[in-house]
Amino acid sequence: MRNEKAARVFLAMCEPARLQILQKLAKSKGCVQEIGKSVGRNQPNVSQHLRVLKDAGLVKTKREGKRVCYSLADERVKMLIGIAEAIG
């Protein structure tokens, strides 16, 4: 169902922690550690949130040696955040 998929996108973005991560990635991509420092959360926590974001198709990954670089999967993610901020 189309509804379900859209809901999953919003579900991924409804958590302040994940929204914070997305906003960080909107500025610059980075690995799990860096993201963790940026948003003030521990590594497993960030990793779990990133998984949710990835499953929802909001971020993509790229291995770089030992690290995994995360970045926004779609420019439209920025649009969603921008509109939500404008409404709220």
Place this chain on the structure above:
Amino acid sequence: MRNEKAARVFLAMCEPARLQILQKLAKSKGCVQEIGKSVGRNQPNVSQHLRVLKDAGLVKTKREGKRVCYSLADERVKMLIGIAEAIG
């Protein structure tokens, strides 16, 4: 915090039931009963969801005699749904 408000918008939209209600309202406004019939849910349930949507600034209300007419508070709500569907 700006983040919090945006998160509340997404939190309101992440529930399939509420998304369904928003989509119904995108087509035509209506009172609680009508919305309930449209989405196949009972009155208290719809009423609770509408409250969440209203608190998030996604719908507005207008008393019409005994009834309360709900409609989208902002055209941008449609945009959010459209983008989320496109990403998901």
Place this chain on the structure above:
DNA sequence: TATTTGTATGCGCATATATGCATATGAGAA
């Protein structure tokens, strides 16, 4: 006032979600 209709709220339960911790997996270096 009492009654009817429409809407909102409070409560209890079942389920879902986030979090921290410990630990497993993956990748490169010695």
Place this chain on the structure above:
DNA sequence: TTCTCATATGCATATATGCGCATACAAATA
């Protein structure tokens, strides 16, 4: 291989959420 570093996963627990039901509130009418 063994040793780190970086990331992912499993588990237990606390919190949050949605749901149905009963009921309270609001508005119009008799």
